[in-house]
Amino acid sequence: MSRIELVNLRKEYGNVVAVKEMDLTIEDGEFIVFVGPSGCGKTTTLRMIAGFEDPTNGEILIDGEVVNEKEPGDRDLGMVFQSHALFPHKNVADNIAFGLRMQKVPQDEQARRVKEIAELVRITHLLGKMPGQCSGGESQRIALARTLVTEPSNFLLDEPLSSLDAKLRRELRAECDRLHDELQKTFIYVTHDQEEAMTLADRIIVMNQGKIVQQGTPLEIYGDPVSYFVADFFGNPAMNLIEGEFVKSGDGLEFKSGHFDVPLPAKFNAVAPGKGTFGIRPENVVIGASGQGATLEREVELVEPLGKDTLLYFETEQSRPFVSVVEGTEDVKRHANVTLSFPDDAIFLFAADGDRIR
Amino acid sequence: MAMTKSQRRMSFSAFRYLVLTFWLCIVAFPIFWMVSTSFKPDKEWFAWPPVYISENATMMNYLVVWADVSEYATNEDGDLETYTQSLQRPWEALGNSALISVIATTLSVLFGAVLAYGVSRYQILSEGRMFQLLMLRMVPPIVLVAPISIWYSALGLLDSITGLVMLYFLTTLPYAVWMSKSFIDEVPREMEQAAEILGASRARTIWEVVLPLVRSGLVATFLFILILTWSEYLLALLLSKTAVVTLPVELSKYQGSTEGRVYGRQAALSVGITLPLIVVGMIIRKHLARGFSFGMVRR
Amino acid sequence: MTAQTTMSAAPINQRAATRAQGIRRFKWTVLTPFLALMIFILGPALLLQGYFSFFSFSIFDAGDDTSFLSYFRASQWVGLDLWADALTDSKFGFAIVRSLMFAVGVTVGCFIIGFALALLMYRPFRGQGFYYIFFILPMLTVPIVIAYTGEMILYQNGPLNDILSRITGLRIEAQFLYKQEIALTTIGFMEIWNWTPFSFIIMMAGLASLPKEPQEAAQILGANRFQIFFEVQLPLLRPVILLALILRFLESMAEFPKTWGLLQGGPGSATETIPVYIFINAWQYFDISYAAVLSYVVLILMVAIVMSAIWLLRREKKNLDAMYDAKPEEG
Numbered sequence: 001m002s003r004i005e006l007v008n009l010r011k012e013y014g015n016v017v018a019v020k021e022m023d024l025t026i027e028d029g030e031f032i033v034f035v036g037p038s039g040c041g042k043t044t045t046l047r048m049i050a051g052f053e054d055p056t057n058g059e060i061l062i063d064g065e066v067v068n069e070k071e072p073g074d075r076d077l078g079m080v081f082q083s084h085a086l087f088p089h090k091n092v093a094d095n096i097a098f099g100l101r102m103q104k105v106p107q108d109e110q111a112r113r114v115k116e117i118a119e120l121v122r123i124t125h126l127l128g129k130m131p132g133q134c135s136g137g138e139s140q141r142i143a144l145a146r147t148l149v150t151e152p153s154n155f156l157l158d159e160p161l162s163s164l165d166a167k168l169r170r171e172l173r174a175e176c177d178r179l180h181d182e183l184q185k186t187f188i189y190v191t192h193d194q195e196e197a198m199t200l201a202d203r204i205i206v207m208n209q210g211k212i213v214q215q216g217t218p219l220e221i222y223g224d225p226v227s228y229f230v231a232d233f234f235g236n237p238a239m240n241l242i243e244g245e246f247v248k249s250g251d252g253l254e255f256k257s258g259h260f261d262v263p264l265p266a267k268f269n270a271v272a273p274g275k276g277t278f279g280i281r282p283e284n285v286v287i288g289a290s291g292q293g294a295t296l297e298r299e300v301e302l303v304e305p306l307g308k309d310t311l312l313y314f315e316t317e318q319s320r321p322f323v324s325v326v327e328g329t330e331d332v333k334r335h336a337n338v339t340l341s342f343p344d345d346a347i348f349l350f351a352a353d354g355d356r357i358r
Numbered sequence: 359m360a361m362t363k364s365q366r367r368m369s370f371s372a373f374r375y376l377v378l379t380f381w382l383c384i385v386a387f388p389i390f391w392m393v394s395t396s397f398k399p400d401k402e403w404f405a406w407p408p409v410y411i412s413e414n415a416t417m418m419n420y421l422v423v424w425a426d427v428s429e430y431a432t433n434e435d436g437d438l439e440t441y442t443q444s445l446q447r448p449w450e451a452l453g454n455s456a457l458i459s460v461i462a463t464t465l466s467v468l469f470g471a472v473l474a475y476g477v478s479r480y481q482i483l484s485e486g487r488m489f490q491l492l493m494l495r496m497v498p499p500i501v502l503v504a505p506i507s508i509w510y511s512a513l514g515l516l517d518s519i520t521g522l523v524m525l526y527f528l529t530t531l532p533y534a535v536w537m538s539k540s541f542i543d544e545v546p547r548e549m550e551q552a553a554e555i556l557g558a559s560r561a562r563t564i565w566e567v568v569l570p571l572v573r574s575g576l577v578a579t580f581l582f583i584l585i586l587t588w589s590e591y592l593l594a595l596l597l598s599k600t601a602v603v604t605l606p607v608e609l610s611k612y613q614g615s616t617e618g619r620v621y622g623r624q625a626a627l628s629v630g631i632t633l634p635l636i637v638v639g640m641i642i643r644k645h646l647a648r649g650f651s652f653g654m655v656r657r
Numbered sequence: 658m659t660a661q662t663t664m665s666a667a668p669i670n671q672r673a674a675t676r677a678q679g680i681r682r683f684k685w686t687v688l689t690p691f692l693a694l695m696i697f698i699l700g701p702a703l704l705l706q707g708y709f710s711f712f713s714f715s716i717f718d719a720g721d722d723t724s725f726l727s728y729f730r731a732s733q734w735v736g737l738d739l740w741a742d743a744l745t746d747s748k749f750g751f752a753i754v755r756s757l758m759f760a761v762g763v764t765v766g767c768f769i770i771g772f773a774l775a776l777l778m779y780r781p782f783r784g785q786g787f788y789y790i791f792f793i794l795p796m797l798t799v800p801i802v803i804a805y806t807g808e809m810i811l812y813q814n815g816p817l818n819d820i821l822s823r824i825t826g827l828r829i830e831a832q833f834l835y836k837q838e839i840a841l842t843t844i845g846f847m848e849i850w851n852w853t854p855f856s857f858i859i860m861m862a863g864l865a866s867l868p869k870e871p872q873e874a875a876q877i878l879g880a881n882r883f884q885i886f887f888e889v890q891l892p893l894l895r896p897v898i899l900l901a902l903i904l905r906f907l908e909s910m911a912e913f914p915k916t917w918g919l920l921q922g923g924p925g926s927a928t929e930t931i932p933v934y935i936f937i938n939a940w941q942y943f944d945i946s947y948a949a950v951l952s953y954v955v956l957i958l959m960v961a962i963v964m965s966a967i968w969l970l971r972r973e974k975k976n977l978d979a980m981y982d983a984k985p986e987e988g
Contacts, residue, residue, distance in 0.1 A: 052551055054673045069672045073557040085548035089570040098566075099556035150556060374777045378788050381774060384850070385791050389798070391816060392806045406814040465690075473687050482684040485974075489967045496904075496963045498911030500932040501952035504939040505705040506698065512725035528694050589799035591914035592932070596940065606801040610918055621809050628802040639797035643790060 002028050002063055002076070002153035002186055004049065009058035011044050018044040020210040021058070028153075031180050031187045033201035035194060037233075041210040042190045046156050049188065050079055062154070073102070078147035079156040082163065084139045086131040092142050093118075093127040099150035117149040120182075121175075137168040141175075148179070154186040161196065173199060194234045198222065206230050228354040231279055237311060239348070240322050241279045246349070248273050255349075259317045262294045265344035271357055277350040282311070284346035285324035287338050295341040298322075303334050314340070392632070396420065396625035403621040419626035424448055448627060451608035458519055458604060459587035462526035467580045469527075470534025471542075475568070477535070478542040488535070495532040499525075503596050510597060517601040525593055530583045537582065541575030542568070581642045585635055605631045708732075709949040710739060716943035732946070739950040748926065749951060752934035753958070756910055759845055759930055763909040764902055766849040771856025771901070776886075779864035789861075796854035800914040807847045808834060808919055834919060837927040844915050844928060851915075852908070856901045863897035864890070896973035903966040910959070931955055 004026040011019040019041040026032050034042035047053045049060055051072035059066050067075050086095050093114055100110045118124045121141045126134055134142065140160060147155060157176070161169045177200060180187050191197055197204050198218045206214045206221060206229075214226045225231035231239050244257025246264070253264045253271055255278045262278065264271075289295055301321065302313035307328055314322040324340065332338065349357040361369070395403065397415040476482040483491070506525070507516060515521035545568055553563040594604040609631060612624045714732035743749055774792060778785060795803070810817050811833040821829045833843045867890060875885045891898075913932045916922075922929040922937055929937070935955065939948035 050551075050555060052554075054676075072551070072555045073559075075555075077555060079552070079555045081548045081552060083546060083548050085546060085552040087549065087553075087567055098553065098558070102557035102562070146552075146556070371782070374782070375784075377777060378774070378784075381770070382788060382791050385795055387816075388803070388806050388810060388850070389794060391810055392802070395809060404812075404814055406819075408814060408816045408819050410816065469687060469690060473691075476680070476684060476687060480680045480683075482680060482687075485971065489971060493960075493963045493967060496907040496966075497956065497959050498913075498932055500911065500913060500935050501956045501959070502699065502702050502706070504935075504945055504948050504952070505702040505709070508705055508725070508728060508945070509698070509701050524694055524698060528691070528699070531691060585797060589801070589914075591801050591918070606799055606914070609799075609801055609805065612805075624805050625809070628799075628806060631799050632797070632802055635797045635799065636794065639793060640790065643793055 003061075004154060004186065004188075005061040005064075006045070006049070007059050007061065009045070009048065009060065010056050011041070011048060011053060012056045017210055019048070019055075022212060024205065024212065024215075026186060026188065029184050029186055031189065031200060031202040032205060033189045033191060033197040033203075034205045034207060035191055035197040035233075036207035037192060040207040042192075042205075042207050043158060045207075046158055046188060046190050050077060050156055051075055076153050077156055078150060078152040078154070080140075080143050080147050080158065080160045082159045084131075084143040084163075086139055086142055086146070088131050091128060091130050092123065092134070095131065095142060096127075096146045096149050099146065103150065113149055117145045120179075121145045121148070136164050137172060140164060140168075140172055144175075144179070148183075152185075154188065157187065157189045159191055160189075162191070162193070169196075176200060195236065198234065206233065225348070226356050228277055228279075228350040228356075231348060231350070231356075235281060237282050237323050237325070239279050239281050240285070240324075241277050241320075241350075242316055242322065243277055243318060244275075246271060246273050246276050257316075257318070259315070260296070260322070262296060262342060264349070265293070265347060267344070268349060268357070271349065275352040276357065279348035279350060280342055280346050282323040282325045284343060286341045286343065287312070287324060287326055287330070287332070289339050289341055293341050293343045293347075295339050297337060297339055300332055300334055300336050300338060303332055312338075389632075392625050392628050395621050396629050398622050398625075400620075400622060403619075419622040423623050423626045424630065447603070448605070448608055448630070451603045451605045452630070454519065454602050455588060455605040458522050458526065458602075459584055461519075462523045462530065462587050463580055463583045465523070465527050466530045466534045466583055467538070467576060470531055470579070471538040471572075471576055474535045474539035474542050475564070478539050479547070488539075491532045492536060493532075495529060499529065499592055503593065507597055517598045519602055521597055522594060522602070522604075525597070526587045526590065529593075530586055533586070534579055534583055537579040538572070538576055541572045541579070544575075545571045578642045581638050584638065588635060706949045706952060709946045710953055711736060713739065713946045715945060728945075735946075739946055742947065743950045743954055748929065749934060749954075751926070752929050752931050753955075755841060755929065756931040759841060759848075759912070760906050760909040762842075762845050763848045763852070763912075764906040766845070767853045767856045767905050768898075768902055770849065770853045771858075772860045772898075774853075774857050775860035775864055779861055792857055793854045795851050796858075798851065800851060801918050803847055803851050804915040804918040807843075807915070811843065835924050837925050840920060840924055840927040841930075844912075844919070847915050848909055848912055852905060856905060859897055859901045860894075863894050867893055896970075896977045899969060899973050903970060907959075907963065907966070910962075 006022050006024045009019060009022040009024075010017070022045065034045060036042050044053060048055050051067070051070060055068065059068050061067065062075060087098065090098070096114045096117060097110045100113060105113070114127070115124070118127055121144055123138065123141045123145060126138055126142065131139060131142065143160070160176075161172055164172065173196060176187070176189070180200075187200075189196075189200060198221075201218055203215060204218055204221050205212055208229055214221060214230050216224075221230060222234050225234065228241065232241060242255075242257050242260055244255055244260065246268075247254050247256050249263065251269065252266060253268050253273070255262045255264055255276075257278070260278075286293075298314045300312050301315050304311040304313065305328060309325050310328050310330060310332070312324045312326060312332060314324070316322045326332065351357050394409075394411055396419050397417070398409060398412045399414050399416050399418065402409040402412055402414070473483070477488060510516045510521050513521075515524075549567055549571075550563050553567045554560075558566065589606060590604075591606045591610070594607050595610070598604070599607070605627075609624065609627050612620060612627065708729075709732065711734065712729075712732035713735040714728060778788060809815060812818075813830050813832060817833070818829050818831055821831070834840055871889050871893075872885055875889045880888065911932060912930070913936070916928045916930055916933050917936060920928045922933045935948050935951050938944050938951060
């Protein structure tokens with residue numbers, strides 16, 4: 001059993017506030033992913049849990065016990081670092097056995113457990129090598145093994161895959177998932193990659209500027225973002241977000257941005273007019289009159305076939321184009337005029353301060 | 359007159375070997391001359407044209423200097439004459455030199471490295487203080503030798519090993535701190551944290567993770583400082599002239615001694631002084647570069 | 658909730674406080690021997706130096722009594738007289754100029770040769786290791802040994818004159834060391850020979866550490882070798898260059914074994930550099946007081962030079978750190 005609680009946690013570096021009054025409970029066996037842009041406080045939070053940073057205020061509880069005063073080694077944690085941090089002067093087996101040695105596990109048991117873990121992470125063939133002779137992916141597996149072998153209740157992973165290339169990253173992501181399923185331990189994972197967060201997490205904690213802005217399952221975060229920031233951060237291609245103004249038009253409300261004027265669904269009738277943002281995910285934009293929701297006639301600026309899907313780009317006169325995703329089988333030509341329709345329940349509105357308007 | 363790429367490369371390569379070999383001669387010649395002279399019999403020391411490689415090579419110079427052997431020879435007037443064995447005690451000087459430089463260097467590197475670790479990890483000295491420390495090394499020692507010798511005479515430290523060791527420690531500590539810091543800085547903090555979270559104590563982490571990674575660097579620092587203390591001349595000359603003589607001072611006694619100029623003897627002694635350092639230098643040459651750049655080089 | 662937070666505030670600060678206390682204790686433990694020596698050896702020496710710069714004293718004044726206290730009894734208040742003497746002492750002035758010229762010449766010489774060799778050598782080629790070993794040898798040679806070996810080579814009937822004679826076909830009997838006009842230059846060349854490896858090693862490390870991509874990028878953009886050198890490599894090497902220059906300059910200001918060991922300031926006063934001049938006053942004329950004043954003047958001069966050097970170095974280091982420490986991925 002292991003439950004991690006962060007109570008009113010705050011961290012300042014001089015005048016800079018890295019983490020602002022954070023409250024969070026992480027249940028046993030959960031796969032938690034902290035995600036956010038650089039400098040949002042996610043790594044600082046992880047390092048406070050690990051004990052490498054002292055919080056300025058607030059406390060950290062593991063299993064109901066305040067651990068602020070405990071050294072990192074006494075917190076029943078394992079950690080995988082971004083740089084792997086393998087000991088370059090010890091061979092792979094000695095690297096993995098290091099933690100066991102610190103716990104004064106008998107020699108023969110050390111050897112047995114190292115072998116066991118090496119099989120689990122599939123690096124048995126590397127045991128006699130030096131870390132310098134291993135590739136990036138292999139080093140990452142070794143780092144994982146070194147952490148796993150001491151059987152801590154909680155695993156902290158600080159952007160463990162960010163130094164690897166895309167293919168390896170996918171492969172090791174699946175590996176992480178598999179290990180979590182097999183071990184049923186708590187994983188706390190930090191990343192700035194939304195895709196990693198989406199695929200791995202039981203629960204995503206989205207952070208920005210030292211605060212939790214939203215938490216929930218990947219689908220909750222994706223389908224129901226609470227702010228412009230979250231909506232923009234998740235999804236690839238990103239949500240179409242067009243700056244403009246909400247204007248009264250008769251009983252209803254209309255969105256105007258010069259080039260892109262759309263009547264809004266009736267559920268937004270009560271919204272106050274003013275500046276704001278209109279958002280819709282590319283995959284929710286329907287090409288051709290669907291019979292429901294607002295429609296717009298536009299010329300296709302660019303066609304980008306990706307195989308399974310095809311991306312269509314439209315001019316918006318703003319810094320980013322409007323994108324729509326269609327089936328790869330659909331044949332749309334550049335400069336063709338198409339009708340875009342926006343289903344009512346796919347439309348997101350955001351106020352000028354970034355908050356979601358429901 | 360355009361050259362092809364491979365022609366250009368060839369001519370650059372030829373130019374490089376030419377220049378490097380020229381400098382090689384300049385570097386090697388004095389050392390060659392020292393070694394060659396040390397084997398020359400006395401008649402060849404001042405011969406014209408100079409003798410480059412003696413055909414009558416002799417070990418006599420070494421024996422006289424290092425083994426206290428007296429040599430008989432004929433002087434210009436044809437009389438048999440003894441080279442009076444001067445009151446030199448090279449082995450004692452060698453012992454003093456070795457003792458003083460090893461003790462001072464050990465202390466300097468020991469405290470320097472620990473201090474450097476503190477600076478690197480806990481910023482126990484600000485950057486400003488670090489530079490002030492370096493400054494200590496940069497002020498010429500001559501400006502303080504006279505009052506130090508007066509003060510030492512009051513303390514009874516004149517002509518003592520302790521007195522020299524203390525000063526060598528002070529003057530080399532800045533280099534020790536700066537050099538070892540540049541090695542410690544290269545050990546990623548994450549490496550230490552990885553050990554820490556696996557349950558290693560502070561001492562354990564330093565012993566098992568940091569030390570093995572900086573060992574070669576510390577050895578380089580140690581030997582570089584050994585070079586400095588081994589060859590130090592000014593302080594040794596002024597603070598310990600009679601009882602505790604070091605090798606460089608011992609060598610300088612041959613200059614302008616009553617025996618006249620004795621090139622062969624000087625050369626034999628010089629070889630003895632230089633040899634240990636050259637051996638040491640060859641061992642550490644790979645590490646010297648990193649330690650010298652004082653963090654002004656990033657890799 | 659509120660109560661809990663207030664309660665927890667204490668232990669949080671306590672852990673940080675314990676750690677801070679531990680670090681402080683560690684700091685002072687490590688610094689103690691150093692500070693003790695500073696206070697008990699260098700401190701009193703500086704004070705003595707100050708005392709004798711206002712109280713005239715020469716070893717001769719003490720007569721047969723050589724006890725420490727006799728020095729004070731024999732000394733005489735002269736106020737600022739000695740300071741005035743020092744500041745109007747033209748020999749001292751020349752010594753300062755000589756030292757500065759010597760140091761500048763040696764620094765530039767070491768740097769140009771060292772840098773040129775490093776430029777020729779920093780890319781791997783056949784024989785690199787062989788040349789490297791030889792090129793660092795001079796630094797491993799004891800200065801006083803270099804001085805005496807130098808004398809053997811430069812001697813009137815020595816090999817240098819022989820080689821020059823063979824090349825020119827004339828009988829050359831140059832007196833490199835005993836001619837006033839060139840004595841200091843000769844010592845300067847010995848110093849350059851001795852310390853070029855230092856600049857060479859630093860510049861090798863600097864060149865080897867330069868990232869390759871910017872150079873290749875410049876090459877693709879059509880820059881030739883010289884343009885790449887002056888516009889890409891040189892600016893990136895500035896901190897190392899500065900370090901090599903400053904360290905070398907300051908060390909050669911203090912050069913003593915070669916000048917003294919060989920020429921004791923002569924011929925005439927051609928090699929009376931600052932260290933030699935102070936040495937002569939203190940240890941040949943035994944004029945402790947005058948040497949003390951000279952030392953103070955030099956100390957002030959050197960501190961000024963070193964301070965500006967440090968200011969320059971710190972600025973470069975800051976630039977360097979700013980260039981390379983692109984903010985790490987801070988979550």
